[in-house]
Amino acid sequence: MQFTIEVNSKSIRAEKGETILSALNRNGIMIPTLCRMQEFTPTGACRMCVVEVEGRDRLVTACSALVEEWMKIRTHSPRVIKARKTIVELLLSNHPDDCLYCDRNLDCELQKLSDQLQVRERRIRGSKIKPRRDQSSPAIVRELSKCILCGRCIRVCEEVVTATSIDFIGRGRATHVGPAMDRDLNFSSCIHCGQCILVCPTGALHERHYVTEVQEQLSKNDVTLVIQYSPLVPFALADELGVKYQRDFDRVLNAALRKIGFDKVFLSGAGTDILITELADAVTAARTTGETKPVVITACPAWVKYCEQFFPEFLPMLSTLKTPQQISGAIIKSTLPPKDQNSGVYTVSVSPCTAMKFEARRDSMTRKGISDIDTVLTVRELARLIVLYGIDVTNIDPEPADEPMSQRSSAALLAETSGGLTESVLRSLTLRAGGMESDKSAVKKLRSVGSFREATVTDGKVTYSFAVVDGLNGFEKLRERLEKGSVYDLIEVMACPGGCVNGGGMIPAGSKEAVRQRSRFIYQADEQDAMRGPENSATVSMLYDDTFKECQDLTDKHLFHTHFSRRDVLL
Amino acid sequence: MSKIEDILTRYRSGSHESLIPILQDVQAEEGYLSEEAVVNIGRFLGMSTTKIYGLATFYDQFRFVPAGRIHLRICNGTTCFINGSGKLIAALKETLGVEPDQPTRDGRFSYELVACMGGCNDGPVVCSGDSFYTHVRAEDIPEMIKKLKVLADLK
Numbered sequence: 001m002q003f004t005i006e007v008n009s010k011s012i013r014a015e016k017g018e019t020i021l022s023a024l025n026r027n028g029i030m031i032p033t034l035c036r037m038q039e040f041t042p043t044g045a046c047r048m049c050v051v052e053v054e055g056r057d058r059l060v061t062a063c064s065a066l067v068e069e070w071m072k073i074r075t076h077s078p079r080v081i082k083a084r085k086t087i088v089e090l091l092l093s094n095h096p097d098d099c100l101y102c103d104r105n106l107d108c109e110l111q112k113l114s115d116q117l118q119v120r121e122r123r124i125r126g127s128k129i130k131p132r133r134d135q136s137s138p139a140i141v142r143e144l145s146k147c148i149l150c151g152r153c154i155r156v157c158e159e160v161v162t163a164t165s166i167d168f169i170g171r172g173r174a175t176h177v178g179p180a181m182d183r184d185l186n187f188s189s190c191i192h193c194g195q196c197i198l199v200c201p202t203g204a205l206h207e208r209h210y211v212t213e214v215q216e217q218l219s220k221n222d223v224t225l226v227i228q229y230s231p232l233v234p235f236a237l238a239d240e241l242g243v244k245y246q247r248d249f250d251r252v253l254n255a256a257l258r259k260i261g262f263d264k265v266f267l268s269g270a271g272t273d274i275l276i277t278e279l280a281d282a283v284t285a286a287r288t289t290g291e292t293k294p295v296v297i298t299a300c301p302a303w304v305k306y307c308e309q310f311f312p313e314f315l316p317m318l319s320t321l322k323t324p325q326q327i328s329g330a331i332i333k334s335t336l337p338p339k340d341q342n343s344g345v346y347t348v349s350v351s352p353c354t355a356m357k358f359e360a361r362r363d364s365m366t367r368k369g370i371s372d373i374d375t376v377l378t379v380r381e382l383a384r385l386i387v388l389y390g391i392d393v394t395n396i397d398p399e400p401a402d403e404p405m406s407q408r409s410s411a412a413l414l415a416e417t418s419g420g421l422t423e424s425v426l427r428s429l430t431l432r433a434g435g436m437e438s439d440k441s442a443v444k445k446l447r448s449v450g451s452f453r454e455a456t457v458t459d460g461k462v463t464y465s466f467a468v469v470d471g472l473n474g475f476e477k478l479r480e481r482l483e484k485g486s487v488y489d490l491i492e493v494m495a496c497p498g499g500c501v502n503g504g505g506m507i508p509a510g511s512k513e514a515v516r517q518r519s520r521f522i523y524q525a526d527e528q529d530a531m532r533g534p535e536n537s538a539t540v541s542m543l544y545d546d547t548f549k550e551c552q553d554l555t556d557k558h559l560f561h562t563h564f565s566r567r568d569v570l571l
Numbered sequence: 572m573s574k575i576e577d578i579l580t581r582y583r584s585g586s587h588e589s590l591i592p593i594l595q596d597v598q599a600e601e602g603y604l605s606e607e608a609v610v611n612i613g614r615f616l617g618m619s620t621t622k623i624y625g626l627a628t629f630y631d632q633f634r635f636v637p638a639g640r641i642h643l644r645i646c647n648g649t650t651c652f653i654n655g656s657g658k659l660i661a662a663l664k665e666t667l668g669v670e671p672d673q674p675t676r677d678g679r680f681s682y683e684l685v686a687c688m689g690g691c692n693d694g695p696v697v698c699s700g701d702s703f704y705t706h707v708r709a710e711d712i713p714e715m716i717k718k719l720k721v722l723a724d725l726k
Contacts, residue, residue: 166621169625170629179621
């Protein structure tokens with residue numbers, strides 16, 4: 001039902017049951033918000049969105065109050081603006097004044113708000129929060145002095161990720177956000193997915209930066225410096241650098257990376273292609289041996305850690321295959337001859353994921369103390385590296401990537417979205433059976449929304465069934481189904497809702513719809529790509545036919561497998 | 572059966588509303604909330620330790636390190652503050668060598684700051700177990716600790 005309300009002496013149409021904020025936004029009036037997150041129940045904690053409602057003594061929070069027919073609202077009256085400005089001034093009163101040196105300079109919501117509300121002097125002075133920097137985690141850094149206690153990270157961690165690793169600790173002035181027993185992050189149940197980073201309005205949470213480490217390696221002349229990037233990186237990077245993405249940008253990126261000083265540029269997508277091949281093999285093998293145990297995909301390192309801590313009883317079901325990044329890393333470190341025998345090969349991987357930073361440091365990902373992947377950068381860090389080295393991406397000629405991992409199929413890109421890896425495996429199974437197109441209705445189901453999805457495909461004589469957990473709050477559903485006796489051939493779990501397109505190392509999408517848009521982009525790119533799956537990829541056949549046969553370490557493929565074990569952390 | 576398990580049998584598993592009573596019981600039994608206790612309670616109630624710790628730190632009544640054998644409560648309420656509790660606290664910090672809520676290394680002492688114990692006429696007030704000390708001055712502290720040390724060793 002629609003009705004009219006009066007806003008700033010003009011009438012606007014409002015919908016019954018919607019919040020004041022949504023009615024205002026639809027009618028072209030912007031209200032600043034801080035603790036609000038789209039698609040979450042509002043808390044009204046920060047009071048930034050207050051408006052004046054005639055007949056009410058107190059200011060009303062627009063994000064949580066519902067519109068009513070009698071309402072006469074003033075959104076920018078002197079009283080309202082003063083209230084909002086005071087809130088920002090109070091938040092700034094104990095905030096460190098180091099914007100210039102802050103990770104989020106020019107990209108900070110608090111900075112933006114203080115600019116919008118024209119805070120130009122320090123009116124309220126408070127003692128600064130004692131600096132505390134938690135660098136214990138290889139993936140996420142907490143800077144407690146920059147925290148404004150909006151609570152968004154806490155809600156994401158509890159309601160979306162379901163790891164519940166952080167909460168408010170203490171009371172009053174002493175309140176801060178942290179893991180159980182006020183420990184550091186590496187002792188906590190944090191799975192390093194980085195969803196908290198995406199919602200942090202200030203620089204209180206950010207990924208651990210490794211740009212300096214990479215720079216140091218770049219300055220050495222004798223080290224063979226290798227970089228690989230995941231299929232989603234060029235698209236996300238174009239966005240971060242403010243250029244329009246075109247398919248050619250992938251090859252422009254190759255050239256840019258060589259200009260920075262990397263000796264070899266590989267595509268992690270080739271690793272994804274190998275993973276898809278191995279998974280398809282595993283599914284077929286399980287069918288031929290009559291195995292009823294599903295193949296549970298372990299391509300998401302955040303999910304793997306989640307499983308190790310919360311559901312160790314689930315571990316025997318997990319496939320032992322490494323993630324694409326680590327598969328490529330193993331191939332590089334086994335086959336690439338260093339240009340100088342004494343200094344070896346240094347591998348950098350760029351990914352949309354923060355958990356990969358943690359994964360690369362797992363014991364099982366190293367051989368004789370040497371990591372397969374030495375450093376992992378997020379998309380945001382790569383953008384900084386490119387800017388730091390003065391590369392103008394609009395002005396370089398495209399170049400191909402290096403052999404033996406110079407190509408990826410579009411199935412590898414598909415794997416970056418939730419349900420995509422399952423679809424890729426399905427595609428491989430179809431292509432192997434001589435088909436051209438996977439079952440359309442199954443694909444539609446895999447691509448639909450919802451935190452738990454299932455699809456069944458009948459391919460000639462064989463029927464395959466798949467399950468997709470999109471964001472860990474869908475995991476409960478999967479457990480229920482398994483308990484009730486559902487049997488699946490393949491189970492995919494991704495910790496970030498929407499998949500890697502919404503990864504902790506990406507540019508924050510802001511809403512489910514924006515994440516969905518990224519997935520749609522991938523589906524579109526997939527339509528246009530001729531190399532549908534690893535079966536069509538020359539790179540993959542070359543790797544299997546030549547590289548793996550020539551290199552003794554890779555022949556039995558044991559380097560593509562790892563092991564997982566129960567992890568004792570504070571739950 | 573451990574003491575914590577014993578306490579937990581009195582409550583219904585999974586009942587989130589029992590959290591605070593359980594925490595109170597455990598603290599009454601053990602003197603503080605250990606990490607082990609928090610983890611066990613979490614498992615019993617199906618709650619994350621993070622949530623339990625977050626909630627428990629909101630209340631002053633819960634502590635997470637063992638108290639000393641002698642636990643002093645120093646009033647830092649308005650009247651005691653005006654009467655010089657600040658100096659008193661500084662003297663205590665120096666004599667014992669620890670911050671509030673931390674036990675001394677020998678385990679004899681710990682102290683905490685409280686808001687008011689109702690002795691505003693006779694401040695600053697210090698309380699140890701059932702005994703109250705009134706009009707305590709900073710220079711009284713070393714002597715007081717010396718006497719209490721004997722008591723602590725008897726415990």
